[in-house]
Amino acid sequence: MRQELDELLKRLPFQNAGLLNQALTHRSYRYENPNTGGDNERLEFIGDALLTFLSGDFIYRRNPELTERDMTVLRSNLVDNAQLAKFAAVLDLSKWMRLGKGEVVSGGQNKPSLLSNTFEAVIGSYYLDSGIDAVKELVEPLFEEVVNDLPTAENSTPAIRDNVKGWLQQVVLDPAFPDNPENQPPTYETIRSGGNDHAPQFTSVVFVAGRQYGRGSNGNKKKAEKQAAEDALRNLGLLE
Known part of the structure; x- marks a missing residue:
């Protein structure tokens, strides 16, 4: 396995190549190859949490002039x-992504959704393999490369409309x-509400200060949250 992933392992020096391989395995591949081991969905979960924390830590330390709203x-x-x-x-x-034939x-x-999910899974698996300091060394140069070009609350109104969760938060x-x-x-409560392992369905509800503002459903957790944010913006009269 290490030989198959040798080129990628030069950039991501995993000790356990099997963890990296799992992070690259989409559920569609596992469905067609049931003996392949686990897919990357659980790793996405921990990677998402890590990226939220590490990006917040990075912004806080790098930009002491920003308000809480701007940092958010x-x-x-x-x-x-x-x-x-x-x-x-x-x-x-x-x-390197392992996908089903379809x-x-x-x-x-x-697909941006699959690429972003795979990146989260790789981050989650790298943390389990090598610890949080190794993950910081990987992601902070990526953050630094783009952070100056991203909008904050002061200059984000037109751009953030393409990011409905960010828009709702603002x-x-x-x-x-x-x-x-x-x-x-806003906080999102997202649960698996139906479907099967190959085609799950998720429902997300968005709350602000304990009050429900929107709801969405989709086969992808992040898209369900996006639909909940869109529903909230419609309920607030900000989106048609």
């Missing part, structure tokens, strides 16, 4: 799906927003 919006843009897909491209992960035919290697953190006295960011 900048973090949202730094680790959204589109940006994570670009980080995956920097590492050339599409070359995903390959439909161009799965180039809206509810505005001091003028009436129903959020403690200035809390």
Whole structure:
């Protein structure tokens, strides 16, 4: 296995190549190859949490002049799906992703959602393999390369409309927003609500200060959260 992944391991020096291989394995591949071992969905979960923490830590230490609101919006843009897909491209992960035949035919290697999910899984597996300091050494140069070009709350209104979760967050953190006295960011409760292992269905509900604002459903957890944010923005009269 190490020989098969030798080129990638030069950039990501895993001790356990099997963990890296699992991070590159989409559920569609496991469905078609049931003896292949685990897929990368659980690794995505821990990678997502790590990227949220590490990007926040990076922004806090790097930008002492930014307000909490500015840092929150900048973090949202730094680790959204589109940006994570670009980080995956920097590492050339599409070359190594293990996808089912249907995903390959439909161009799965180039789908931003699959690229971003795979990047999260690689981050999660690298943490389990080598620890958080190794992950920081990997991601902080990636963050540094793009952070100056990303919008903060002060300059993000047009751009953030392409990032509905970030847009909703900006809206509810505005001091003028009436129903959020403690200035809390939105929270998402996302559960698997149906489907099967090959085609799961997720439902996400977004809350602000304990109050439900929107709901969404999709076969992808992040898309379900995005739909919940869109629903919330519609309910607030900000999106048609």
